[in-house]
Amino acid sequence: MSEEKNMVSRRSVLKGAAIGGAGLAAGGALSAGTASSASAAGADVHWTTRGGGATGDAIAKAVNDAFTAKTGVKVIAQQVNSDDFQNNFAQIMQGSPDDAFGWMAGYRSNHFGEAGLLADVTAQNKALSKSLPASAIQAATNPVDKKQYIIPTTYYPWALHYRKSMVKKIGMNPESINTWDDLIKLMTLTKKKGLVGYSLGAKGGWEAMGTFDILNARVNGYKYHIDLLNGRAKWTDAKTKETFKYFAKLIPFMNTNFMDISWDGMRDLLLQKKTGAMLMGSWFANDFKAKSQADYDDLWVVPFPKINPKFGIDTIDAPLDGISVAANGKNVAGGKALAQFWGSKEGIDAAVAAGDTSIYVSKDFDTSGYDSFNKQKLAVLASAKNIMFFLDRDTRGDFAGPVVGPAIQNFLKNPKDINKILENTQAQWEALPKN
């Protein structure tokens, strides 16, 4: 209680500071130069919209305009190609970056935060702590230096998707796919009809990481998985091999051309009623809606079934996104204020009104208007105690893409070589430069 009160007072203090800053800025404009340092919060703030096309621009404009209306600070926004921004992130952040932008939690913010490229937003998260769940703040905290380099905003579940109508047709109940045996039965019956049991894409090298993540968490638990990805457990361990045993059991049910398709091919398989089950991030659901309401209503999502009763369904891949502030931006204080606004109730409301369909972690986020699929997504997220961020955000960048991706691809091509592949993966981990 007292802590909460503290937060409130802290919030109002901050608010006061912001207003004071704005006042000073106005004064500064009148008598130029008198309060140049204090007027920083009043200077323009630059925002990068990371992809999203027209919808992305509309959402950014809505939130940024609301920020301007509230604080009087002008926001200058630009949209960039998401992949380019991601690939050149270190260079952009060392140049003259925009002050605030949407970014990803986990290794991707912690790594660049430790390198001094992202500003510490611990104070902003603290100011938002009344609406942010403790788990989200925990997830946004760098385990190494205990600082936070991102204000958590949205997330989405990686879970098992299927079409209710197809499951009914093979004589199963779409509401109760709970166990590994249920999944096997679903895949077997679908395959009998000449369709794909479990659709997988492995072309990009990252799609199949989702299946590995969840299998490892189901077989060995969250802690082992995170330990493995951070070098505290070994790839050659019998436990890791056990995970790949389950992975191998899925291969006979997969489409044979998994090396030729990526996530969009997987989505199309489900969209065209060609596959029984698919593990993927729920972001693709909008494409079902775009095709027809009937297709969208037919889509369903459940947690990946339990395997080891010790862990049940206590873990899920739910990549957490948020807002980060560039440490080298021209207006760091302004960037922090804008980032905090994006994480606040007003910011979320503005984004949702502009067509944002993401699930926000904030307790202020109103889900009463949710349709049944979105409510089910929330239920799937709520069923898990531990949140993984996906393999390429849970481990270092020079390991995930260059080493684990090809290792899983090689396993899918030659499942019998798994021992050799895991030995090699472990050797490549040990060869990495230690920080």
Add this chain to the structure above:
Amino acid sequence: MKTAATVKKNRSRRSLSKTDRFTLTAFVGIPTILQIILLWVPAAVTIILSFTYWNGIKLEDIRWAGVQNYKNIFVNNPLFYQALKNNGIWLAFFIVVATPLGIILAYQIDRGIRGHAIYESIYYLPVVLSLAVIGIIWNFMLQPGGFVQGLMGLDIGNAISIYGNSKINTWVILGIASWRHIGYIMLLYLSGLKSVDPALKEAAAIDGATEWQIFRKIILPTMQPVNIIIVVITLIESLRAFDLVYIIYGSPTIFPLLNLLVFQNFAGQGISMKGAAYAVILLVLCIVPIITYLRINFKEDLK
């Protein structure tokens, strides 16, 4: 007479040397400086970086790694040997199949066979497309859900695995790359053939030389300068292959090539100086054969 000539010579030398000096400085000096700044300095820095650990962010984080990056590539990394194999097959295929095909086509077209203008434009067409565009076109044709798979009545679920099938994808990729390379070589050779004196061929024919003998003993030797260019281009095109495969796969792991591995380890999220080491390996692989080849040829020229 003598003195007048010397004066004239002197004057012309003097008057030339002023402008010469200026033109020489401008036309040789500036490109040389640019070349050094934009090419040799980065190359030298890359070589140095390949012996370090660095994530590309803060200069003070650079740590000496010795040959560790190279050791990681040679000892632990199956992708490297796959890439080496793929680049090797690419080079061999271009040397043995694609380049000779281009030369033969050029020779046939130069002989003026019927409809040669049509053939010429058909073979030349792919050359105007960049490899990236060619990648997009052939991806659209052969990927699951693509045009060819659709013609065969195959949907995504049962589409034939082509790009992902390691038994055939090498040959599919090489076929696509050759589609462009053959036209390119044909064009280069054709322009050279146009400058061969037809009297040479006629004389040989009168002396009773066969078509093959004329090609081998007359055309090839007179085309020596073009041949050098073609060999160098074939070498470089094979070793620097990147865009086509990158567009088709989007990632370097299914059909690894050295350049793709440079990119994966040197740009983006997985940045480490292993990428620099890959770049140095590629540089050595490109430069050594080219220099050797050029030296042999220029030595012959000097003789």
